[in-house]
Amino acid sequence: MRRLSLTVLTLTLAATALACERYKPSYQVPKSSNQGSGPVPGPGPGGLPANDSNTEILLSSSKLLGQETKYSAVAKFAGVTSAKLNLAKADGGVKLIVTGLPSSKSDLLVVEIYEGDKIRFVAKKAKLELAAASAKANSVKVEECLILTAPWDGAKSEGSCNWDVEEAK
Amino acid sequence: MNTKNQIVAATLFSLLLACSEGNTGRVKSYQAGKGSDGFKSVLAQGSGRMRPQAFKAGTALGFNSGAIVATTLDDASGAWARVLFDTRISDRVTAEQDVNVFGRDLLAKYEGDLKFPASEAGDGSIYSPSPDFKILSFQRVYQGVPVKGAFLRIFFAVQNDHSLRLSEILNNSYGPIKLSPVNDPSSAPGDGDVIAATGISSLLVSSKRIVIQPRFNESGRYEFSYASEFKLKGENDGETFTVTMDHETHELREAYSSRMNEQQSITAETFQRSYVLNDQVAKPLPFANVIDGMTKLTTDAKGLVEVAGKQVTIQLTSDKSASSVVDLSVSSTEAANFTAMLGAGGKTNIKLSTVNPAAINVFVAVQTVVDFVGKYLTPTELPLLTSGIVAVVNRKEDVCNAFYDNDSLNFFAQGKDPSGATCANTGLISDVVYHEWGHALDDSLGPNNRSNGVSGITDGAYSEGIGDILSSFLVRAPNLGTGLYLNDKKELRNLQNTRKHPPANAQETEIHQAGMIVGGAFWDMFSNLTSLYGTEKGADLATKLFLKHLQISERYLDAYAAVLRVDDDDNNPATPSPNYCNITRAFAAHNISGSEQAGDDCIDKDGSLNVRVDLDEGDGKLSLLVSALGATKIIACPGQVKICKPETAGYLELAAQVADDALILKGERKYYAAKGSFDVKSNALYTFLSLDSKSAVVGLKNMKFKIRDHAASSLKSVKP
Numbered sequence: 001m002r003r004l005s006l007t008v009l010t011l012t013l014a015a016t017a018l019a020c021e022r023y024k025p026s027y028q029v030p031k032s033s034n035q036g037s038g039p040v041p042g043p044g045p046g047g048l049p050a051n052d053s054n055t056e057i058l059l060s061s062s063k064l065l066g067q068e069t070k071y072s073a074v075a076k077f078a079g080v081t082s083a084k085l086n087l088a089k090a091d092g093g094v095k096l097i098v099t100g101l102p103s104s105k106s107d108l109l110v111v112e113i114y115e116g117d118k119i120r121f122v123a124k125k126a127k128l129e130l131a132a133a134s135a136k137a138n139s140v141k142v143e144e145c146l147i148l149t150a151p152w153d154g155a156k157s158e159g160s161c162n163w164d165v166e167e168a169k
Numbered sequence: 170m171n172t173k174n175q176i177v178a179a180t181l182f183s184l185l186l187a188c189s190e191g192n193t194g195r196v197k198s199y200q201a202g203k204g205s206d207g208f209k210s211v212l213a214q215g216s217g218r219m220r221p222q223a224f225k226a227g228t229a230l231g232f233n234s235g236a237i238v239a240t241t242l243d244d245a246s247g248a249w250a251r252v253l254f255d256t257r258i259s260d261r262v263t264a265e266q267d268v269n270v271f272g273r274d275l276l277a278k279y280e281g282d283l284k285f286p287a288s289e290a291g292d293g294s295i296y297s298p299s300p301d302f303k304i305l306s307f308q309r310v311y312q313g314v315p316v317k318g319a320f321l322r323i324f325f326a327v328q329n330d331h332s333l334r335l336s337e338i339l340n341n342s343y344g345p346i347k348l349s350p351v352n353d354p355s356s357a358p359g360d361g362d363v364i365a366a367t368g369i370s371s372l373l374v375s376s377k378r379i380v381i382q383p384r385f386n387e388s389g390r391y392e393f394s395y396a397s398e399f400k401l402k403g404e405n406d407g408e409t410f411t412v413t414m415d416h417e418t419h420e421l422r423e424a425y426s427s428r429m430n431e432q433q434s435i436t437a438e439t440f441q442r443s444y445v446l447n448d449q450v451a452k453p454l455p456f457a458n459v460i461d462g463m464t465k466l467t468t469d470a471k472g473l474v475e476v477a478g479k480q481v482t483i484q485l486t487s488d489k490s491a492s493s494v495v496d497l498s499v500s501s502t503e504a505a506n507f508t509a510m511l512g513a514g515g516k517t518n519i520k521l522s523t524v525n526p527a528a529i530n531v532f533v534a535v536q537t538v539v540d541f542v543g544k545y546l547t548p549t550e551l552p553l554l555t556s557g558i559v560a561v562v563n564r565k566e567d568v569c570n571a572f573y574d575n576d577s578l579n580f581f582a583q584g585k586d587p588s589g590a591t592c593a594n595t596g597l598i599s600d601v602v603y604h605e606w607g608h609a610l611d612d613s614l615g616p617n618n619r620s621n622g623v624s625g626i627t628d629g630a631y632s633e634g635i636g637d638i639l640s641s642f643l644v645r646a647p648n649l650g651t652g653l654y655l656n657d658k659k660e661l662r663n664l665q666n667t668r669k670h671p672p673a674n675a676q677e678t679e680i681h682q683a684g685m686i687v688g689g690a691f692w693d694m695f696s697n698l699t700s701l702y703g704t705e706k707g708a709d710l711a712t713k714l715f716l717k718h719l720q721i722s723e724r725y726l727d728a729y730a731a732v733l734r735v736d737d738d739d740n741n742p743a744t745p746s747p748n749y750c751n752i753t754r755a756f757a758a759h760n761i762s763g764s765e766q767a768g769d770d771c772i773d774k775d776g777s778l779n780v781r782v783d784l785d786e787g788d789g790k791l792s793l794l795v796s797a798l799g800a801t802k803i804i805a806c807p808g809q810v811k812i813c814k815p816e817t818a819g820y821l822e823l824a825a826q827v828a829d830d831a832l833i834l835k836g837e838r839k840y841y842a843a844k845g846s847f848d849v850k851s852n853a854l855y856t857f858l859s860l861d862s863k864s865a866v867v868g869l870k871n872m873k874f875k876i877r878d879h880a881a882s883s884l885k886s887v888k889p
C-alpha cells in the first residue's frame with residue numbers, strides 16, 4: 001500500500017549553513033544505475049507519514065568533489081533504507097536525491113558511500129527531523145567533517161565536527 | 170614417602186624430558202636412572218641449585234651515588250643483589266679498554282654494600298650480546314680458590330656516541346665468607362670416594378679442582394666449606410657428570426649431567442604437536458639431499474628441488490639443514506635416507522606411513538624451531554641457527570624420554586619403561602623436539618656459552634624451563650608433551666601454573682619441576698602480552714623478550730631483570746620499560762621478580778587503543794567506537810584513573826562487537842562499541858582500560874576531548 005503525502009520536507013539540521021543550493025523540483029527521481037529505480041516508499045514506521053517528496057542530500061566534501069561517477073550512496077533514515085543511488089555533481093561536493101523519507105520524526109540520518117559494492121565513506125547526522133509540508137525545497141547538508149572513511153581501520157583516533165580526541169599524556 | 174624417595178620418584182616421573190654431550194651419529198650410552206639414590210636425588214636438582222631464596226627492596230638511605238635508582242638485597246647475606254642506575258647521570262666510560270679498571274674501582278667503592286671484597290674478584294671478562302649492552306663479569310675467588318656460582322656482573326648501556334654508561338650491577342657473591350675448617354687438602358675426597366658416592370662404578374675421573382661451596386645453614390644464611398668438583402666420564406661414553414663433594418663430610422653438594430633430557434615442492438607429513446593429537450600437517454621438506462643417480466641436489470627452504478618424475482633417494486641431511494637425522498635402528502653414523510618417487514606433476518607429499526616417521530618428524534621440527542628463533546636472533550648471535558645439530562632417533566632405551574647432549578638431540582624409540590608403561594617414540598612429539606633444541610639454545614647463549622668453551626647450561630632448572638618456554642611459545646599453548654606415554658593425551662607439564670620460588674617441597678626441586686617456576690612466569694607474560702596486543706603482536710613481543718633475554722641471563726632468578734633490560738626502550742633502568750607492569754605481574758606471581766611487585770595501580774599503556782566518534786549526538790554526548798589489538802573488553806571511566814568499577818560515576822562498558830560491521834575493517838584488530846554515550850562536555854578526559862578474558866586490567870589509555878575550534882559555532886540544530 002502506498003500512502004501518498006504532499007508533505008514537503010524541511011530539515012532539522014545539525015548542520016550549519018543552510019546556504020545550500022536551490023532545490024529544483026524534478027519530474028522523477030534520477031534512476032539509480034544499480035537498481036534501475038528509486039526507492040519504494042512504504043508506510044512509514046510506526047505509522048509515520050511517508051511520501052513521494054524528494055530530499056536532497058548534499059555531501060560537502062573535497063574528497064568527493066568531481067567523483068560523482070565513481071561512487072554511489074545509500075541513505076538510511078527512520079527505518080527507511082534507500083536503494084543505491086547515483087550521485088550528481090554539486091557545489092563543493094556531490095549530492096543525492098532520496099524519495100520517501102518519513103517526516104515528523106527526529107532520527108539519525110546515515111549516508112553510506114560505495115565504490116561498486118565496497119563501502120568507502122559513512123556520514124552520520126543525529127537528530128534530523130523532516131518536517132511537514134512546505135512549498136520550499138528540502139535539502140540536507142552533510143559537512144565534510146561528518147564524512148568518515150569506512151570501514152575504520154582502527155589505526156588512529158578520530159573526532160567529530162565538534163570534538164577533537166587525542167591521547168592525554 | 171620420604172623426601173629422598175620423593176625426589177627419586179620425581180626424577181623418574183618428570184624425567185621425561187631430561188638434559189646432556191655428542192656429535193654425528195656416534196652413539197653414546199644412556200645412563201639416566203643409574204646410580205645410587207643419594208646421587209640421583211642430588212642429580213635431579215641439576216646445576217645452579219644454590220639460588221638465593223628471597224629478595225627485599227633496599228633502603229634509599231646511605232646511598233653514596235645520586236645515580237642509584239633502586240636496589241634489591243639478598244635476604245640471606247644482606248648484600249646488594251641488584252642495583253639500578255639512571256644512565257642519564259651514572260658513571261660514564263669512554264673506551265671499552267677502560268671497562269675492566271672501572272669495574273674494579275666500582276667494586277672497591279661499593280664493596281661494603283656488595284659484601285664482595287674487591288681483592289676477591291678474579292679476572293674480568295667482557296661480553297657484548299647486542300649493540301645495546303656490554304657486560305663485565307667477575308668470578309669470585311677466595312684465597313685462590315673459586316667460589317662456586319659466585320659472580321658479580323656489571324652492565325653498561327651503550328650510548329649513541331659509543332661511550333658506556335653504568336646501568337646495573339647484578340651481585341650473586343653470597344656475602345662474607347667464613348670458612349672452617351681451614352683448607353686442608355688431606356681431607357679432600359679421593360676419586361674412589363666420589364665414584365662410590367655416585368653408585369656408577371664404570372665412571373672415570375677426568376679432572377678435578379678444589380672449590381668453595383656455598384650452602385644455606387639452618388637459619389637461612391650462607392655458609393661455606395671446601396669441596397672438590399670432579400668431572401666424571403663413563404667409558405666410551407659422551408655423558409659427563411660434574412659432581413661436587415664436601416671435604417669434611419664427603420656429602421654430595423651438587424651433581425649435574427652434561428645431558429639435558431626431555432621426555433617439507435617436497436613436503437612431508439609431520440605432527441604439529443604430537444602423534445597422539447593426530448595433528449598431521451604437510452610441511453615443506455627443507456634442505457634435504459635429493460640424490461638422483463650420481464647427482465646430488467638439495468631442496469630449498471620451501472622444499473623445492475629441480476627434479477621430477479623419477480625415483481630418488483632423499484637424505485635427511487645437507488650442508489644447509491638445521492639437523493642431520495641419524496636413525497639408530499638403521500645406522501649409527503649415516504644420515505637417515507629413503508627412496509621416494511617424485512611425481513611428474515612437481516608436487517610430492519611424503520606420507521609418514523611410508524617412511525620412518527620419527528626421522529622425518531624430527532628433521533622438519535628442528536627446521537621449524539630454527540625458523541621460529543631465526544626471526545629474532547641472527548646467526549652471529551646464535552651460530553646454532555646455521556651450524557646445525559645431529560638428531561638421533563629411534564634410540565632403544567626403554568625409557569620414556571629424549572635428551573640433549575652438547576651437540577646432539579636424542580629421541581627414544583617406542584618401548585616399555587621400568588614401571589611397565591608403554592613409551593611413545595619421542596621423535597613423534599614435536600613439543601619434545603622443540604624442548605630438546607631449547608637446551609642447545611640455552612647452551613649457546615649468555616655470558617657462559619659453548620663458544621666460550623664452558624657449558625652454557627649453568628642452571629639446570631632454568632634450562633628445563635627454557636626448553637618448555639620455547640616449545641610453548643612456538644605452539645602457543647602451555648600444555649606440553651602430550652602423548653609421551655603411548656596414546657595417552659595427558660600433558661606432561663603445564664606452564665599455566667602457580668609454582669613459586671623457592672620450590673615448595675623436595676619434589677618441586679627436581680629440575681623439570683623447578684623449571685615450571687620460570688616457565689610459569691614466561692607463560693603468564695605471554696598471556697598478559699597477547700591479551701594486550703592480540704595473538705600475533707603479543708606472541709611476537711613475548712618471544713622477542715624471551716629469546717633476547719637469554720643473551721644476558723644465566724639463572725632463572727635473573728630472568729626478570731634481563732627481560733626488563735630487553736623491554737627497555739631508552740636503555741635506562743631508571744625509567745619503567747613499556748611493558749613493566751605486565752612483565753612484573755607475571756614474574757611476581759611466581760616470586761622471581763626480586764622484590765618488585767605490580768600493584769593494582771601498575772597498568773601499562775595500551776598503545777594500540779584508539780577512539781572514533783561514531784556519532785555526535787550533540788551537547789557533548791558522543792557515541793564512540795574503540796579499536797585495540799587484544800583486549801577482550803574495554804571499560805571507561807571519567808578522569809585519569811587507575812580504578813574503574815561499574816559503581817564509578819560515568820562508568821561505561823564497551824563490548825567487543827559492533828552492530829554495523831560494514832563500518833570496521835576486519836583483520837588483526839578488534840572493535841568495541843559502548844553501551845551508552847560519553848558525556849565529554851562534563852568530562853573532558855576519560856580513561857579506557859583494556860581487560861583480558863578474566864576481566865583483569867592489562868592496559869589503559871587516557872583520552873581527552875576538546876571542542877574543535879573552527880567547528881564550535883558551525884553546527885546547530887534548526888527546527889522549523
Ligand SMILES: [Zn+2]
Nearest residue numbers: 186187430431
Ligand atoms: Zn629438558
